[in-house]
Amino acid sequence: MLTKRAVAVGLAGALCLATAACGASSSPTTQTAAGTRAAGYPVSIENCGQSTTYTRAPSRVVVMNGASVAEVSALLALGLGDRIVANGQSYGMSEVAGRAEAIKALPTGDIKLNDAYDIPREAMLGLRPDLVLSTTSYGFDAKNGFATREDLKAVDARTYVSPQGCDQDTSRMTVEDSYTLLRDLGKIFHVGDRAEKLIAASKKRIGDIAAEVKGEKTPNVMVVFSNMAMGGNDFSSVAANGIWNDVLAKAGGRNAFASASTTSFADLSKEKVAAEPVDALVVISYNDPNPAAYARTLLKEFPQWPAAKNDRYTVLSDSIYLGPSNDLAVDKIARMLHPDAFAQAGRG
Template identity: 70%
Template structure:
């Protein structure tokens, strides 16, 4: 996703992709339980049950297509596992990352010279023309015929497996937790026969998070506002504010709570300026999505709402890919905890 594209438009597409309103396939039921077939000495065949469909891998995929879906979880997971050479087309990018070198590594990946559709994603003919043996999608939306995408059955007919990321089967990221990031890592580890790498990454993340959580145990959790910078996805002034999802799990592990956790039942809340002004916000977490200066947006908010404790104490942090599904949630936990509880850490 190019930095030059209208960011608000992209995030509007993201919200669409992550809600059932975009027309997910009702026949795709989420079981997502992972099982391995009797493995040969090479580790194959491997079978995953993904969104109610069994995907059997006789060998490691070598032509992987990563659909956009306004995510970087899938491409970042492949990079973390050292699988970048398997990617023939990647459409994901946040333009920044908490992990040194990751943004540049993503930018250098091949795109397959795909002409994307209005949702900045890969239409059916372009997908089939890439000759993938594995297509990764954030939700079932990416395999929906009526949205102009190649279906799972069409991919199967050309010999391509497919995979929908955790919580994507029901198109409901409001239920997402850090455990889903680990599940994505484990599934990719099994598919590519690099489970040892996946388990090492998971163990390191769990250890880092546990150490932080132990240090902030028992503290009064400050109320934190989490939102994308310079985004408009609804009718109100603040429509990119997180109410539920993985951000709440990250906040809890960092000794914090979501100031707007009761403002909506969905992942995002669509809030008026009056509602935001009337809420005590102790700190800001601003997520930069192809925004070159999310800190400027954070400072603008603090100036706009001087009554917030966050404004009085200038308490904010800017994050990007570590704050959502992906292999680096422990970095978000650590950075938020350092902002809120520096004496404890």
């Protein structure tokens, strides 16, 4: 199990994909000599109150940890894996076939991580990046031992904080933020056409699912991280607000504990959890080798739940987070919640 500090830091900013081949491919943009402009440039990105201009596509990208895989998965989905010189992100599993293996194969920069399980300032500068991606602004905070955006700008490195990460409050995040991430990276790397194809495919799939579940009852769903401790109560890793609520809504469900906290996560007692009529369970695995076992244990612990009586649960990893595969989470959850709707449509 991760430490409380690592989980709290990472998961608060991990918000954390359209299906695409996840292997690296060669860049569509030919790089020009340093200091010159490549075709399609300059482009500017507004990010956390800063405007950053790119005169060419980045070629030395560092992806900070943040307990997320949104950024690295988006890069792979866009065919930009060959630009990564150091990747700090990994979940160990994915709904996308081959993605976890592709992430594992990326260079890590051989960095000794700091107490926040991320890349410290001097090591970051030593990597000579031209673009650094962070899930939240935490990754550029000097108080935490990281290189600041100003530090990196001084060595001609651009920086990017993912959508809703500027104030480190991911409770407002939606699937649309995943599309923003793809569009921004598409613009930065001059592969906007790829980004738009991924977005269009995701929107179509989600729209088709919404049509299948229209008019169905809306079950209460508990979303919880398997075998994690983030607070002082028995259930301190319950998802309350954020992108998972949008995913649930698109799948025809609702978060049973959305009102339990105003933040992304709720820290709940066993009594509070037991009192809620949970119709279905979504267990999110973060490097847990057997999240299904955790789900079965939880259902056994609360036999009064409709979810326990119907053995209704599913396990997810990266698709319910910010990133390019939210449509996979919507599809998997919708089929769990509304199997009859898909059976009647001949798509079960």
